Amino acid sequence: MHALYDRLKALFPLGELTEQRANLAFATLPVEYLRPALLHLRDQEGYTHLVLLTAVDWLEDGQENCQFQLTYLLNNRAENLDIGLRVMLPREGTTMASIHDLWPTAATYQRELREMFGIDFPDSPGVYEEFILEGWNDIPPYRRDFDTLKYANDSYAQRAGRETRDPETHMKEQLYPGKS
Template identity: 30%
Template sequence: MKAEEIKILLEKSFPGKAFELIENATPQGLAVSAEDLVEVMDFLHTHNQLYFDMLSCITGLDNGPETGTMEVIYNLYSIPNNIHLMVKVVLNRDKPTIDSLVDLWKTADWQEREVFDMFGIHFNNHPDLRRILMPADWEGYPLRKDYKEQTYYRGMKVEY
């Protein structure tokens, strides 16, 4: 099943909700609103024609301060149906918040923590949202485009 067919299936199942086809990506994907994310992902996870049983990757993307947006990108895979799908959600950069998918896929736990740690994107209802790669007292989010490198850490000058 192709992304375009999945989009049609979603539009039939969720009348009135907008889904944008993203064809210039590998795998092809769909853009979904943050408000609809959990409901749509639950459908993708449980629908027997699709059955996306594997959340392969979650990553963040900072589009820069001038755009005012950030993105969370999910890569899904259906093992029995051999289907790949990318799902993208665009967030407001000033308050990047989205609901957690830990209840659907346990692998979302550490992946959401990594996105939080590197980009500062908050995942509502995450069971343990705290830094995973950087020290707990690290200031800022290193993969944001406006990040300023720390020159001091725990009172010591940091040399790069």
């Protein structure tokens, strides 16, 4: 992966290479270089398969302008190599250029990311249509600050006779009675 990294580094301002294993590495780059980097990987380096496109919310890290991480994972099947390109985005009013023209299937990922994380891809086909949620009016639910438990308690009635326990505390009590 180092040879590929060196070639990419000569073209784009790539951050440090995180080599997870011999055939999988990740690197961060500025948003404006993402598209040319994806094009270069697809057309020049044989990374033709978009494996996935997803987001990670680093809310607790506290860095104001880079709390959302978008990961574009590409695969070179002939050489059995994967590279993940990461871009960091601000949390509010986040928009990102669509890549559906590079991989049509990316439109589905982008539609889900807008619904689940609130990351907008303005040019992506059907991006404003509901994907999984229907009539959702809360904050995007896959954000870290969306409280699943509170939402469930507010939205649904508990069945009588049912009690909820904190899993960690409950398991401690079961395994080490009286010591928690």
